[in-house]
Structure formats: structure tokens, C-alpha cells
Amino acid sequence: MxxxxxxxxxxxxxxxxxxxxxxxxxxxxxxxxxxxxxxxxxxxxxxxxxxxxxxxxxxxxxxxxxxxxxxxxxxxxxxxxxxxxxxxxxxxxxxxxxxxxxxxxxxxxxxxxxxxxxxxxxxPASYIYVVASEAGEMEPRIQLTLPTVVKLEQDFQCSRQALLVRLENLRLITAAQKEEWAQSPAASARQFDYPTDLYRxxxxxxxxxxxxxxxxxxxxxxxxxxxxxxxxxxxxxxxxxxxxxxxxx
Structure with missing residues (x-):
């Protein structure tokens, strides 16, 4: 429900x-x-x-x-x-x-x-909006990218799946992005030079x-x-x- x-x-x-x-x-x-x-x-x-x-x-x-x-x-x-x-x-x-x-x-x-x-x-939504805005991903239209998603989960120290649910609820990502970005979170963190302790x-x-x-x-x-x-x-x-x-x- x-x-x-x-x-x-x-x-x-x-x-x-x-x-x-x-x-x-x-x-x-x-x-x-x-x-x-x-x-x-x-x-x-x-x-x-x-x-x-x-x-x-x-x-x-x-x-x-x-x-x-x-x-x-x-x-x-x-x-x-x-x-x-x-x-x-x-x-x-x-x-x-x-x-x-x-x-x-x-x-x-x-x-x-x-x-x-x-x-x-x-x-918190306000923090998400600030990070996305600083990355230039809120205007002229919302266009969140995977590097921003990885930064957010590292800042929040939360799971990728929970963050994607939150972002979808805020209408910042699509269902297709949610499904795609749920795959291999540790690999994407390494790709953008973040530590992988969060995924272990x-x-x-x-x-x-x-x-x-x-x-x-x-x-x-x-x-x-x-x-x-x-x-x-x-x-x-x-x-x-x-x-x-x-x-x-």
C-alpha cells in the first residue's frame, strides 16, 4: 500500500x-x-x-x-x-x-x-535540492545524474535503494533511472572515486x-x-x- x-x-x-x-x-x-x-x-x-x-x-x-x-x-x-x-x-x-x-x-x-x-x-529534501542545484541539475529542467546520486548517498550514509525511493518520491528521477541506478552501487562509487565502506x-x-x-x-x-x-x-x-x-x- x-x-x-x-x-x-x-x-x-x-x-x-x-x-x-x-x-x-x-x-x-x-x-x-x-x-x-x-x-x-x-x-x-x-x-x-x-x-x-x-x-x-x-x-x-x-x-x-x-x-x-x-x-x-x-x-x-x-x-x-x-x-x-x-x-x-x-x-x-x-x-x-x-x-x-x-x-x-x-x-x-x-x-x-x-x-x-x-x-x-x-x-532531507532541502539538502538534496541544494546539492542538485550546485551540480546544475535543477534548471532549466530537472536532470539528476548518477554522480550526484552517489554524492548524496555518501553524504547521507544511506543505502542506494532507499535514496532512489526518496528521489523518485520527490519526482527528481524516473522509474527507469531508479531501476538502472539500483544496480552495482559499489561499482559506481568506485567509478566516481568514493570509498566503498558504505556498501559492505x-x-x-x-x-x-x-x-x-x-x-x-x-x-x-x-x-x-x-x-x-x-x-x-x-x-x-x-x-x-x-x-x-x-x-x-
Whole structure:
């Protein structure tokens, strides 16, 4: 189901309020790791089933997040922003395994909201317009090029796929460009002399927060699929029966 323009405008207002409340400059890229520390979100990066991007939970007035380190760093960053919606914006949030970045194919409206919150937070339109204008790609008609797309994803530290969804929604690229430019993002970054760390998994990405002992136990266990997240809750010292449960999409 597609998110309506009115729904996106409402989410834009929520993003603006979130930025204001947490000292994030409007229209600028967000550095997520310092933000997670500021918000005291205890975050673990762990190899997981490919369809499981992450999850978040609140327990005893503390916030926790798990992110799939087998995904590219750009995808992980989108997942983090997606989970921030669940932790700080969504009312009556129930922990569940997420598949961030599906946008219109999400069956749960709150998952669609979380995807668009992430896109709006990580990829502010004003910054996109400034970069495109400086490249001379807004006048006399919109003509975004691949080098500008690569620069934007490097500045935003986001996934290529999420950026292309955002640009298409802003009507800055066509569906054909979206399909073409989704191919081989790392190769195009190398072509334009950008580093390729953004497109790689991060098996050694360090946990964030004050629970290193708990995090190390997670990394010692076998791979976790979306159907086994109850075990993750136990690793955080939480009895799943004390929480509501929700079936992932």
C-alpha cells in the first residue's frame, strides 16, 4: 500500500520535531552513532537472517536495538532510523522483527511509517535540492545524474535503494533511472572515486551503549532468524511473556 502525500507531510512534521528536540540541524545529514549514544539506545550489531533487518524494544525505561551486521552499512543506517521511529515516535510500540526499507510493500501501516520516517530523517529534501542545484541539475529542467546520486548517498550514509525511493518520491528521477541506478552501487562509487565502506557488511561493528557484556554473549551464539527473536529478548534479560508479541510481516 502506498503512503499518501498527506501521510508523508505528517511524518515530515514529526521528523522536524524530532530533530528540534534532539539538537539536530534541520536539513543536514545525521550522524547516527553519536545520536544513538545521546538517546541512550543500547545497540548491538549481529549477523542475522537476510530478511531480518533489526528490531527495537523498551524495557525498564531503557531502549535497545539490534541491527543486522550482514547488511551493508548503508542498509544498517536505514534500519537504525527505522527503529528510532518505533522507539521515539510510535505510540504503544510492541517489539517485533523488522524488514526495513520495503516502503509500499509493507503490510503494517506502522512499518510503512517507520520506513518513511527513516527516509525523511536521513535524506532531507532541502539538502538534496541544494546539492542538485550546485551540480546544475535543477534548471532549466530537472536532470539528476548518477554522480550526484552517489554524492548524496555518501553524504547521507544511506543505502542506494532507499535514496532512489526518496528521489523518485520527490519526482527528481524516473522509474527507469531508479531501476538502472539500483544496480552495482559499489561499482559506481568506485567509478566516481568514493570509498566503498558504505556498501559492505560490518562483521566487527562495535556495540553502542553500556551493556558490552550482554552484547558479547549475542555474538557468541548462532545466527538468529526473525522467528527466534524471543531468544534475543532473553539475552537482554527480558522475559518475552512480560511483553506483547507481534507477527513480523
Amino acid at each position: 502506498k503512503t499518501s502525500p498527506a501521510e508523508i507531510q505528517l511524518l515530515e512534521a514529526k521528523v522536524a520535531k524530532f530533530r528540534q528536540e534532539h539538537g539536530l540541524e534541520l536539513g543536514s545529514p545525521v550522524d547516527l552513532e553519536p545520536l544513538l549514544k545521546q538517546l541512550q539506545v543500547r545497540t548491538v550489531f549481529k549477523p542475522l537472517d537476510s530478511s531480518f533487518s533489526g528490531m527495537a524494544m523498551k524495557y525498564a525505561n531503557k531502549s535497545y536495538m539490534l541491527v543486522n551486521s550482514d547488511h551493508s552499512r548503508g542498509k544498517q543506517n536505514f534500519t537504525i532510523a527505522h527503529e528510532l521511529y518505533h522507539l521515539f515516535i510510535q505510540h504503544n510500540f510492541v517489539p517485533h522483527a523488522s524488514q526495513a526499507g520495503r516502503f509500499g510493500s509493507q503490510t503494517d501501516p506502522e512499518e510503512r511509517n517507520a520506513d518513511w520516517f527513516a527516509a525523511l530523517l536521513l535524506m 557488511s560490518t562483521p566487527q561493528r562495535e556495540a553502542i551503549g553500556d551493556y558490552v557484556a550482554l552484547a558479547s554473549r549475542l555474538f557468541d551464539k548462532e545466527r538468529l532468524s526473525e522467528t527466534h527473536y524471543a531468544g534475543l529478548l532473553a539475552d537482554f534479560g527480558v522475559d518475552i511473556h512480560s511483553l506483547g508479541t507481534e507477527t513480523p510481516d
